[in-house]
Amino acid sequence: MTLLGLNIDHVATLRNARGGAEPDPVQAALIAEENGADSIVCHLREDRRHIRDADVRRLRDSVKTSLQLEMALHQDVIAVALAIKPLEVMVVPERREEVTTEGGLDCVRHSRQLGDAIARFREAGIGVSVFMDAEAAQVAQAHALGAHTIELHTGPYCHAADAEPELLRLEAAAVQAKALGLEVHAGHGLNYRNIQQLLRRVPVSKVNIGHSVVSRSIFTGFAAAVREMKTLIEAVG
Numbered sequence: 001m002t003l004l005g006l007n008i009d010h011v012a013t014l015r016n017a018r019g020g021a022e023p024d025p026v027q028a029a030l031i032a033e034e035n036g037a038d039s040i041v042c043h044l045r046e047d048r049r050h051i052r053d054a055d056v057r058r059l060r061d062s063v064k065t066s067l068q069l070e071m072a073l074h075q076d077v078i079a080v081a082l083a084i085k086p087l088e089v090m091v092v093p094e095r096r097e098e099v100t101t102e103g104g105l106d107c108v109r110h111s112r113q114l115g116d117a118i119a120r121f122r123e124a125g126i127g128v129s130v131f132m133d134a135e136a137a138q139v140a141q142a143h144a145l146g147a148h149t150i151e152l153h154t155g156p157y158c159h160a161a162d163a164e165p166e167l168l169r170l171e172a173a174a175v176q177a178k179a180l181g182l183e184v185h186a187g188h189g190l191n192y193r194n195i196q197q198l199l200r201r202v203p204v205s206k207v208n209i210g211h212s213v214v215s216r217s218i219f220t221g222f223a224a225a226v227r228e229m230k231t232l233i234e235a236v237g
Contacts, residue, residue, distance in 0.1 A: 001237065002199055004230050005068060005185070006037035007210025012050040014214075025051065026058045028222060033065050035223045036230030041208050043070035043092070044077050053080055060084050068129070068208070073113050082120065088127035090151055091117065104132035104153040107141035115145040122146060129185065134166075134173035142182070149183040151208065154198060158189030163197065170202045178203060192216065192232060199236040207233065 011028040015021065029040040040063045042051045059067050066087040071077045073091060081089050091114060093105045107114055107130060114130070121128045129149035132138040133156075142150050152173055157166035174184045186198065187208035195207065209229060217225035 002204060002233050003038035003206040004036060004226075004233055005039040005041045005187070005206050005208035006032040006213060006226060007041040007043070007070075007187075007208055008032065008214075009043050009050045010211055010214040012042075012052070012055060016050060025055055026062050029059055029063055031222050032226045033063065035226040037065065037226055038206070039063075039066045039068055039087075041068045041070060041090075041210065044080060046072060046074045046077060056080065056084055056086070060086055070131075073110070073117055078117060078120070081126065082124050085124060085126055088129055088149070089121055090129040090131055090149075092131040103155070104135075104138065105130055107132060107138050107145065111141060111145060118146045129183075131187075134169040136173065136176055139173050139177050139180070139182070143177070143180045147182065149185060150177050151185040151187050152202070152204070153188050154186050154190055155188040157198065158191070158194055163194075167198070167201045170198070174203050192229065195229070195232055196236050199233065 008025045008028045011023050011025040015023055040059060042059060044051050044056055056069060068088045068090055069081055069086040070090045070092050071081060091105055118128050127148045129151050130142045130147045131151045131153060132142060133153050139150060152170050157163055157170060160166045177184045184204045185206040185208060186202060186204045190207055190209045191212035213225045213229055
């Protein structure tokens, strides 16, 4: 059974557009859990453009499932994670100029910095996932550095005119990772149209989805948007 991780970043984006307290990402997280989400995901960026430190603390104290904190290898964000202790962190690349995450972390290029961070998180009892492109060398390096989980970057699949080559790449990377004993997640760009095709081909234990659910909720309501996505995932098995 594939699990649904619900990313609530863009609830915070909408809140921050007016500088007030609404809509509250913590309330969104609780509604998501009540309507089928198996975990809550948020990204504490260096520039705090959506989720803020106080949000992470409140989420850690409020969610009933589990909290995954996305983060880049910035020392101040690492310090927040070590202090708050979510169940899991997911290490991602990050540039201030980007609108959203543009690709997977290069585990080979950043192996020393990533390895140091993984060791600190493991010592603190925090699980570590690494967001990566579907490449054999990246999977192998994440395993060698001690990650527990990888999340495969599904953006190329979601945007491809011909999805088949991307599905083959994702499938191969997932099979390799599972053979190494890594847990395999997938995320980025997944929506109500492409989720089932991915799940029929790529063996993942969880998908992390946010923007498409928040977008759908404008028309259907947040609870209904979460339930619809969860139903699509469960239909595949």
